[in-house]
Amino acid sequence: MTTGTEQHHEHDWQSREYVDYWIGRDVTRDDERREHLLRMAALLPYEPDAEIRVLDVGAGYGAVSQAVLDMFPNAHVVLHDFSAPMLEHARERLERYESRTSQVMADLADPAWTQAVGGPVDGVVSGIAIHNLREPELIARVYADVFTLVKPGGAFLNWELIQQGDTSRAANTRAALVMKQRSLFEETGVRPSLEELAAERERRRPSGGVGRRARRSRPTLMDHLGWLRAAGFDEAECFWRDGSNALIGGYRLSSEA
Structure with missing residues (x-):
């Protein structure tokens, strides 16, 4: 999912060829992400039949x-x-939802992006996108921008990649391998070694992935929650976390609260 400034780094989001390649690789994870995305949507504080207007920041392929x-x-x-x-x-x-969607192209690095989007909106969502801005000050400013767009009583929900310590990252990786080993044994009766599973994981890892330096430069969970509170959200929470993935959000209480 793309936001603006990352075109100056390793990605070329304006290239149709590169975007086709990137989506072809990323879309394979859609099924495993689906439950988390639906949970994020369900955290918007509205009844299922509500007529709401929602902004998806860095919407990517939808x-x-x-x-x-x-x-x-x-x-x-x-x-x-x-x-x-x-x-x-x-x-x-999203062709079958055409009457219920609209699109805006804007660079989050430009403070005028909110004018292009228009507001207010009942809620804002974002999925693995805003971290691409890289600069903590810019991410914090975008959170403040988002707050100005959210109506009282609305929410901002963001699935983000966050910094994880080396020890906890190693523990999470090993836990994933152990669970994979257990699953394979239950399904096939074969128990590959953790070393074999780790080697297979490395073989499947896409080239051009995020390096250790980039992972360490990501903001922490506490950074994100602090920026949400500083932006003005009355309640900032982490609803779910698995390793370097976290679903965070802020609620803007109604003016009557």
């Missing part, structure tokens, strides 16, 4: 938006992204 549209049949989702090829993929993916 996976998060689709979860919101499915969870709220009367919702309209505004898909924001900085990549024209990504938005074209989203348009194709």
Whole structure:
């Protein structure tokens, strides 16, 4: 999912060829992410039949938006992204929801992006996108921008990649391998060694992945929660975390509260 400034790093989000390659690799994880995306949508504080307007920041090819549209049949989702090829993929993916979606292309690094999006909105969602801004000050400013767009009584929900210590990362990796080993044994009666599973994991790892330095430069969970509170959200929470993945969010209480 693309936001703006990361085109200056290793990704070329304006290239249709690169975006096609990236989506072809990423879409294979859609099924395993689906439950988490639906849970994120369900955390929006509205009844399922509510007629709400939701903004998807860094919408990419539309996976998060689709979860919101499915969870709220009367919702309209505004898909924001900085990549024209990504938005074209989203348009194709969400063709059957066409009357309930609109698109905006804007760079989050430009403070005027909120004017392009328009507001207010009942909720804002984002999936594995905003961390691409890289600079903590910029991420904090975007959180503040988002707050200005959310109506009182609304929410901002963000599935993000966060910094994880070396020890906890190693423990999570080993735990995943142990669970994989257990699952294979139950299904086939064969128990491959953890070393074999680790080697297979490395073989399947896409080239050009995120390096250790980039992982260490990510903000921590506490950073994100602090920025949400500083932005003005009355309640900031982590709803789910698994290793370097976290579902965080902030609620803007109604003016009557």
